[in-house]
Amino acid sequence: MFLLGAIFLFIVNSFAQTTFRVRGGLNLADVSMKISGIGIDVTTMKPGFHIGAIMDHSLTDIFAFETGSMLETKGAKIKDSAIGGVSGEAVTxxxxxxxxxxxKASYDFGGIGVYGLFGPYVGVH
Structure with a gap:
């Protein structure tokens, strides 16, 4: 909590360097499962989405601190698998x-912007 408070105060003090964005896109998630120690490799990718608000705080011309809040869907499909003599279909x-x-590190290559992100996230489902 102290770290988040310090980050918030840092960002508020230099609001002129902060930009807000809406971000959305496609998630292609898969899940691996084990039932009674047996690995099941019959899951298929389930398309989902993510959407949310992002705050970018510039630290230098190249580096920025990025945080926000994202609603994401993830999951998998299990089709026609026989587990213990039972076959069926399930979707998570x-x-x-x-x-x-x-x-965030970003660089402009002649009109084409490239960026990379590094850091953790907290997820609640």
């Missing part, structure tokens, strides 16, 4: 609220 839909805390 998991909703997460993720809060990323990232260091």
């Amino acid at each position: 839909n998991i909703f997460y609220l993720d809060v990323p805390v990232n260091l």
Whole structure:
């Protein structure tokens, strides 16, 4: 909590260097499972989405601190698998609220912007 408070105060003190964005996109998630120690490799990718608000705070021309709040869907499909003599189909839909805390490095290559993110996130489902 102290770290988050310090980060918040740092950002508020230099609001002129902060930009806010809406981010959205496609998630392609998969889940691996084990039942009674037996690995099941019959899951298939389940498309999902992510959408949320992002705050970018510039530290230098290249580096920025990025955080926000993202609603994400993740999951997997299990089809036509025989587990213990029973076959069927199951779909998992998991909703997460993720809060990323990232260091962002970005560079403009002649009109094409490239960036990379590094850092943890906290997710609640």
